[in-house]
Amino acid sequence: MTNFAMEPLVRNAWYIAGWSHEIDEGILARRIMNENVVLFRTQNGDAGALEDRCCHRGVKLSLGYACADGITCGYHGLAFGTDGSCIDNPGEDPNPSFKVKHYPLVEKNKFLWIWMGDPALADESLIIEFPYHDDPSYGFQYGHYPINANYMFMIDNLMDLTHLGYVHGSTIGGDTENHNVAELETFQTENGARFVRWMGDVTPPPTFVSAGGFEGNIDRLAEFEYKAPASVTQIATVDDAGQGDKTNPNKEGKLGFRLFHHATPVSECEFIYFFSAGVHGVSVDSEPSKKFFEDILEAFLEDKLFIEAQQDAVAEQPDRQLLLRQHDKAVAFARQAIKRLQVQETSLAAE
Numbered sequence: 001m002t003n004f005a006m007e008p009l010v011r012n013a014w015y016i017a018g019w020s021h022e023i024d025e026g027i028l029a030r031r032i033m034n035e036n037v038v039l040f041r042t043q044n045g046d047a048g049a050l051e052d053r054c055c056h057r058g059v060k061l062s063l064g065y066a067c068a069d070g071i072t073c074g075y076h077g078l079a080f081g082t083d084g085s086c087i088d089n090p091g092e093d094p095n096p097s098f099k100v101k102h103y104p105l106v107e108k109n110k111f112l113w114i115w116m117g118d119p120a121l122a123d124e125s126l127i128i129e130f131p132y133h134d135d136p137s138y139g140f141q142y143g144h145y146p147i148n149a150n151y152m153f154m155i156d157n158l159m160d161l162t163h164l165g166y167v168h169g170s171t172i173g174g175d176t177e178n179h180n181v182a183e184l185e186t187f188q189t190e191n192g193a194r195f196v197r198w199m200g201d202v203t204p205p206p207t208f209v210s211a212g213g214f215e216g217n218i219d220r221l222a223e224f225e226y227k228a229p230a231s232v233t234q235i236a237t238v239d240d241a242g243q244g245d246k247t248n249p250n251k252e253g254k255l256g257f258r259l260f261h262h263a264t265p266v267s268e269c270e271f272i273y274f275f276s277a278g279v280h281g282v283s284v285d286s287e288p289s290k291k292f293f294e295d296i297l298e299a300f301l302e303d304k305l306f307i308e309a310q311q312d313a314v315a316e317q318p319d320r321q322l323l324l325r326q327h328d329k330a331v332a333f334a335r336q337a338i339k340r341l342q343v344q345e346t347s348l349a350a351e
């Protein structure tokens with residue numbers, strides 16, 4: 001039916017370079033879109049992203065250390081500001097031609113958003129709002145995994161939840177049949193896809209039992225939205241059977257949680273899966289919250305296994321077609337959205 005598999009990268013977009021707290025803990029070297037990037041926080045508190053290569057003798061800046069207004073190279077002490085300009089050339093006069101490539105970086109809602117494309121196009125209003133990270137009524141935890149696959153395989157995975165019962169049976173999944181017959185409404189959006197999924201009076205998966213204390217069946221409502229190129233927001237509400245409201249994903253049920261998923265490409269066949277998860281009304285340090293996140297970490301490793309296996313198979317025979325079935329409506333909309341961005345980028349480059 002369709003022949004898409006591995007998608008080319010879209011550069012003119014905001015991607016998660018890291019979580020804010022990661023650069024509180026030290027300098028971070030990360031490869032994004034085939035480029036080596038160093039992420040750091042200056043002693044004055046600003047976040048910066050530069051090419052991880054000193055313009056003097058080519059050493060990685062990530063081997064250096066933060067200074068008041070930038071980062072100091074560990075080799076001969078040249079320092080660079082967050083805009084890439086050389087702010088200290090020890091023992092010599094400043095030289096305006098000493099510069100390091102810098103990337104637009106925005107710190108917001110605990111994310112570090114980076115723009116790897118044309119800096120002139122880096123419009124901050126395009127950054128996704130996710131205020132839940134700053135809402136104290138949610139206990140959020142943050143993680144990331146490297147995954148050896150094309151980034152869109154992660155989006156496919158999140159846009160077709162019929163895998164839950166098969167892949168995540170011991171954690172967040174539940175009964176396969178319940179997933180196969182879930183009520184599903186799918187919408188195409190301006191920059192992606194959105195679906196609302198309702199499972200009424202079904203057996204709770206183990207993670208929900210331990211996090212929500214359910215004793216009988218549950219009503220389960222989830223809303224997922226893909227925003228091209230690489231983000232998926234998830235809102236979920238779980239109630240005792242009969243108490244759920246399938247028309248209102250924002251209802252704070254007995255167990256309510258929010259997740260953010262993102263696939264930052266490292267290359268065409270590798271990405272960093274960033275994810276955060278917060279349970280409503282549950283503090284991060286509580287046992288149910290810890291157990292919930294442990295299960296999420298386990299579940300996402302299960303996804304990693306399947307996605308990497310998929311990558312191996314597809315990379316071996318990239319011309320073989322993949323299929324869409326009826327459940328893949330959101331997958332198809334997501335792939336259409338990424339195609340639109342690719343076309344846009346190609347036509348901009350041709351101008």
Ligand code: FES
Pocket residue numbers: 054055056057058059073074075076077078
């Ligand atoms: S290589 Fe960085 S200061 Fe010399």
Ligand SMILES: [Fe+2]
Pocket residue numbers: 157163164167168299303
């Ligand atoms: Fe999954």
